Amino acid sequence: MDRPSNELRDAYAASLGERIRSCRGGVTREEFARKLDLHVNTIGKFERGITIPDAFALLRMAEIGKCPAEWLLTGKVKSDKIDRSVHAVESGDYIYVPHFDVAMSAGNGVFCDVERVVAMRPFEAKFIRQDLGISHNELALVSVVGNSMEPLLRSRDTTMLDLLAKGVTTEGIHAIRLDGALMLKQVQRLPGKVLRVSSANPEYAPFEIDGSEDESERDFMVLGRVRWGGVTFN
Known part of the structure; x- marks a missing residue:
């Protein structure tokens, strides 16, 4: 019974x-x-x-x-209202990803301040979990500023970051912080703990970051890896 x-x-x-x-x-x-x-x-x-x-x-x-x-x-x-959160929020068949305003943000903890969340954008849970293969909620949406990644990414496009992918294990586009500025750059790991940072736009020269340097003497951090991008048409 x-x-x-x-x-x-x-x-x-x-x-x-x-x-x-x-x-x-x-x-x-x-x-x-x-x-x-x-x-x-x-x-x-x-x-x-x-x-x-x-x-x-x-x-x-x-x-x-x-x-x-x-x-x-x-x-x-x-x-239908999802409160702003620094983490993605799963509700029903959707995952609401926080969209951060980071154009005027810099320094540590940029993705930890709920006041910088301008919206919670819905994505199908199946798309994030299965198509993108992301099993966690440490996600963030950020808008592209500037033309350093053109023609791949243009100003006002939107990118989704996997904030747990801070280590550069494979070549790809990452969000980085360098000397207080936030950037989206192509990051490649080279032998000897060296990271090569480059832009899609050939007008911007590539540069290298020596991983063996004392981190206290430089301001550099990989914040996450770009896993998705949305194009904005003028």
Whole structure:
């Protein structure tokens, strides 16, 4: 007699576990557990659908992961409005990615300030998870400024960054910070911990960053890798 109710509970626990894992985003399970004052194995049981957290734990998860508490609990939201967040927010079949205004921003923590989020842009979850192969919510949209990446990217185009792809393992377009300025550049790893930074526009000369230099003596950081671009037509 209890089998249908048990099956419903198991199905709910499994879907809830997926939402908890999504809400955790790029935060490690250990760090998430520490912030919740819970054992890391408890978080693992939540995410695998073995146990279900209480209401207070769910509220704390929503606050820490900056995702809607209603969505975390039910998988749905009553309102189409998604609050601004520094992390992408998964709601139903869509993932809302924060679009940052970074044209006038520089320095550390540029992608950690919710005041710089101008909009939450919806993308199909299937596109991000399957087509792009991104399993986390550490994503950001930034607008292109200037002509250094023309004709590949033009001013006012939009790019999606994978903020966990900070290490340059393969050649590609990355967001970098150099001497307080934010740039989108082609970055290539060369032998000897050297990074070659170049532009698509031949008017901009390439340069190299020596990875063996003392980081305290230079202001350089790879912020993330470009995974998608949207073209703006004049």
